[in-house]
Amino acid sequence: MAGPIDFDPARxxxxxIAPAGAPGAAALRRSATAAEGAEGGTSFKNILLDxxxxxxxxxxEASQGVERLATGQTANVAEVFTAVRKADVAFSLLxxxxxxxxxxxxxxxxxxx
Amino acid sequence: MFGSLDIxxxxxxxxxxxxxxxxxxxxxxxxxxxxxxxPGPYKRRFAVFATxxxxxxxxxxxxxxxxxxxxxxxxxxxVYDPQHPDAIRTGPQAGYVEYPNVDLATEMVDAIEAARxxxxxxxxxxxxxxxxxxxxxxLA
Amino acid sequence: xxxxxxxxxxxxxxxxxxxxxxxxxxxxxxxxxANVDTPGYRTKHLDAAAFQEALGQALARRKEDPSGALELxxxxxxxxxxxxxxxxxxxxxxxxxxxFHDGTNGKLERQMAMLAENALMHRAMVxxxxxxxxxxxxxxxxRTA
Numbered sequence: 001m002a003g004p005i006d007f008d009p010a011r012x013x014x015x016x017i018a019p020a021g022a023p024g025a026a027a028l029r030r031s032a033t034a035a036e037g038a039e040g041g042t043s044f045k046n047i048l049l050d051x052x053x054x055x056x057x058x059x060x061e062a063s064q065g066v067e068r069l070a071t072g073q074t075a076n077v078a079e080v081f082t083a084v085r086k087a088d089v090a091f092s093l094l095x096x097x098x099x100x101x102x103x104x105x106x107x108x109x110x111x112x113x
Numbered sequence: 114m115f116g117s118l119d120i121x122x123x124x125x126x127x128x129x130x131x132x133x134x135x136x137x138x139x140x141x142x143x144x145x146x147x148x149x150x151x152p153g154p155y156k157r158r159f160a161v162f163a164t165x166x167x168x169x170x171x172x173x174x175x176x177x178x179x180x181x182x183x184x185x186x187x188x189x190x191x192v193y194d195p196q197h198p199d200a201i202r203t204g205p206q207a208g209y210v211e212y213p214n215v216d217l218a219t220e221m222v223d224a225i226e227a228a229r230x231x232x233x234x235x236x237x238x239x240x241x242x243x244x245x246x247x248x249x250x251x252l253a
Numbered sequence: 254x255x256x257x258x259x260x261x262x263x264x265x266x267x268x269x270x271x272x273x274x275x276x277x278x279x280x281x282x283x284x285x286x287a288n289v290d291t292p293g294y295r296t297k298h299l300d301a302a303a304f305q306e307a308l309g310q311a312l313a314r315r316k317e318d319p320s321g322a323l324e325l326x327x328x329x330x331x332x333x334x335x336x337x338x339x340x341x342x343x344x345x346x347x348x349x350x351x352x353f354h355d356g357t358n359g360k361l362e363r364q365m366a367m368l369a370e371n372a373l374m375h376r377a378m379v380x381x382x383x384x385x386x387x388x389x390x391x392x393x394x395x396r397t398a
Contacts, residue, residue, distance in 0.1 A: 063263050063264045066264045066267065066268065066381055067264060067267055067312055069377065069381075070264075070267045070268065070270075070271040070305070070308060070378065071267075071305045071306070071308045071309035071312065072301070072302060072305035072306075072309075073309070077373075077377050080381075081377075081380075081381075084381065084384060088384065091388065091391075091392075092391070092397040095391070095392070095395065095396075095397055096397060099395070099396075116280060117279060117280050117283040120280070120283045120284050120287045121283055121286070121287060123287060124286070124287030124288070124289075127287075127290075128290070131290070161292075162288070162290055162291040162292065163291060164288055164291055164294060175280075175284045175287075176284070176287055177287045177288050177290075177291050226290070227290075229361070230289050230290050230361070233286050233289065233361055233364075233365060234286055234287060236365065236368075237282075237283050237286045237287075237365075237368060240279070240368055240369070240372045241279065241283065243372065243376075244276070244279065244372055244375050244376070244379075247375070247376050247379045247380070248379055250379075250383065251379060251382060251383050251386070
């Protein structure tokens with residue numbers, strides 16, 4: 001039988017969802033710690049922020065390519081169009097990630113606890 | 114953009130008129146009588162182009178049109194043939210028949226030139242149409 | 254202000270101006286091709302390189318003042334009127350050779366080549382404009398389709 005577990009909600013980030021004293025709490029705490037990351041660099045939040053930066057950078061590169069094409073500094077239409085497409089794909093992926101996140105959040109909110 | 118179609122169309126019409134004139138010249142290369150009954154043989158005709166498009170909504174619109182179809186007054190070939198019904202009766206050229214001043218080689222070259230210009234304007238119209246199509250898909 | 258910032262920023266003004274010039278140049282080239290056999294006709298000319306350079310200058314100026322609109326510097330051949338429309342005055346090329354007996358100086362092949370090149374640039378600008386608007390709509394709707 002498991003004794004009272006040293007459960008620190010602030011560190012695990014699970015909040016009121018994780019019941020104290022349950023046999024699965026240890027496993028929950030382990031996975032929660034893993035999610036935040038030992039160095040704090042690979043959490044989902046950081047992945048999201050990093051993606052935002054990358055999409056922004058790709059969009060700026062695409063805009064610069066379009067400007068260079070319109071002003072005649074480059075004649076490489078394929079290169080410009082590819083850069084634009086890359087930026088668009090990255091943007092679409094980011095938006096789908098956001099949508100899935102929203103769906104997951106809605107689902108969790110409606111869960112009967 | 115649709116103005117470009119008008120310009121190209123006016124050129125097509127003008128070149129087609131020119132082809133008609135050339136065809137008339139070739140057909141009448143040996144006609145020793147004139148259509149209007151005046152004495153003399155058929156004289157070579159040519160189309161005179163000018164900028165502007167009177168058929169357009171605004172007459173000052175760019176384009177090209179046939180301003181006039183003029184006759185070439187140059188003398189024709191003289192062939193001695195006193196038995197010919199159209200032989201000249203009097204004067205120093207009595208007994209000669211004057212044939213039209215139509216040179217078939219010149220007419221053929223003119224026809225090729227007209228066909229080339231016609232095709233070029235057809236291509237220009239194709240380009241205009243594809244540009245309009247691409248612009249229309251901005252909405253779709 | 255909201256909507257002006259939505260469609261007046263980034264690359265959309267650049268694409269619009271390049272598109273307007275491509276259409277104006279197409280008309281001039283079509284006119285030259287139509288008059289290939291008109292005696293005494295001088296071909297009209299719109300310099301694409303000069304326009305692209307002016308566009309580059311306008312972009313550089315906007316980089317210094319990011320809140321300003323994209324203003325195209327005027328030249329002898331083109332300028333923007335009060336409502337922002339592009340007005341072009343093509344220059345006439347002087348007679349450069351005496352090979353053509355009817356006094357024209359138009360090389361039909363060169364006009365056709367410029368027509369094709371201009372059409373490609375127009376097509377590229379149209380497709381990019383369409384793409385930019387598609388992305389804007391996707392972002393507004395919050396859906397990728």
